[in-house]
Amino acid sequence: MNLFDFSLRLNGYPLDKAKKELVHIQQKNDIDYKIFLDDKLHAIVNYHLKNNPYYKSLAPKADSNQWSSIPVMTKKDLQQPLEERLSKGFTAKNVYVNKTSGSSGDPFVFAKDKFSHAMTWAVIQNRFGWYGLDFNTSRQARFYGIPLDKKGYYKERFKDSLSKRYRFSVFDLSDAAFKAHLLKFKTTKFDYINGYTSSIVQFAKFLERQSICLTSICPTLKACIVTSEMLFDKDKKLMEQQFGVPVINEYGASELDLIAFQNINNEWQLNSETLYIEILDENDNILPHEEEGRIVITSLYNKAHPFIRYDIGDIGVLSKRSTLKKPLLKTLIGRTNDIAVLPSGKKAAGLTFYYITKSIIEDDGNVKEFIIEQLEKHLFKVIYVSEETLSEEKKNTIAQEMERYLEQGLTITFEKQSTLKRSKSGKLKQFTSHVNLDS
Missing domain, CATH: 3.40.50.12780 (ANL, N-terminal domain)
Structure with a gap:
């Protein structure tokens, strides 16, 4: 049926x-x-x-x-x-x-x-059909948030079971959680992955560390559809490499x-x-x-x-x-509302800061995830999750690149945390400005 x-x-x-x-x-x-x-x-x-x-x-x-x-x-x-x-x-x-x-x-x-x-x-x-996916018959590996209260949790699990979905919570992105995900992929004939970009990227990075291509353990996989958060070219290439399927960008x-x-x-x-x-x-x-x-x-x-x-x-x-x-x-x-207003009055898309930092901060594989907050016109904070503290050399390189792309006189601070705060739905807001656009 x-x-x-x-x-x-x-x-x-x-x-x-x-x-x-x-x-x-x-x-x-x-x-x-x-x-x-x-x-x-x-x-x-x-x-x-x-x-x-x-x-x-x-x-x-x-x-x-x-x-x-x-x-x-x-x-x-x-x-x-x-x-x-x-x-x-x-x-x-x-x-x-x-x-x-x-x-x-x-x-x-x-x-x-x-x-x-x-x-x-x-x-x-219709769009999913472009890739041979059918909502009634295709099995989905769903990387989304899930309510933490007992009633809400089981309600979502029940809805997922009716819709041929299995939900992987995005609130735990540890290697232990990803190892459990792998076991589920080994025993389930998933047709596609669907969910928030940032969490699926982290799963791909885990697979890269383990030297695993997902289709080698889940050969039924046909596609990965990401949504709700920005998809960067570098991340898309990594996911396609580690999943072995096309990565499709959705915007809604x-x-x-x-x-x-x-x-x-x-x-x-x-x-x-x-x-x-x-x-x-x-x-x-x-x-x-x-x-x-x-x-x-x-x-x-x-x-x-x-x-x-x-x-x-x-x-x-x-x-x-x-x-x-x-x-x-x-x-x-x-x-x-993700626009940064700089000391000179210049405005820049907040993801510019994220993109500049991303190109530097993830090169050595130490940093798992990060977000950027603008606290004042000249003051930006990079909040990151990693095993080791960023070196002073890397911090200086990030600060110099931000000034080179944007303007002089910016102050960049760094804060290491064990996890990043996500919204109740599980989305990760990559850039946030606390500065009034009109100030």
């Missing part, structure tokens, strides 16, 4: 209808797709202007025939009771309700109507959909079936391809709750090879 599909249908999500709609969209040529997109954008804006008093108050001058008149929404706009944001005819009882992780600093509860949520799963299943948002998924041609293909994605400058103007800006997304199907020109809080670049029907994400630079 296809338990995953059955559970969606049982809960009122019209998956079959959504899959037919997805095929219908994908079969359109470029001209017909443009007509489809224009129609969907007009329809969703007009629907919410007519049926959603909250959106009408947010966009009093919006005109679906003039896209620039549509205001950009932010997460802070949505931090009010859900019932005040739902469209007419929808209640918390007849929609899909969830909450964002809060990794952006602005968590909120959101809703999707049931067809919109079914479309989300139709797209996800719970309140929207799957946003981008690496296709079989190694392109980061954006979801144009259920989303309309723009790259905007600081004045909300659409930027041309290859220029860096804010990622702003319109959900084409969600009638229960408006996500129209919604600033997701990320910064990215569209590839020059993008088309309207097949947009490609060239680069995902990071979150807008």
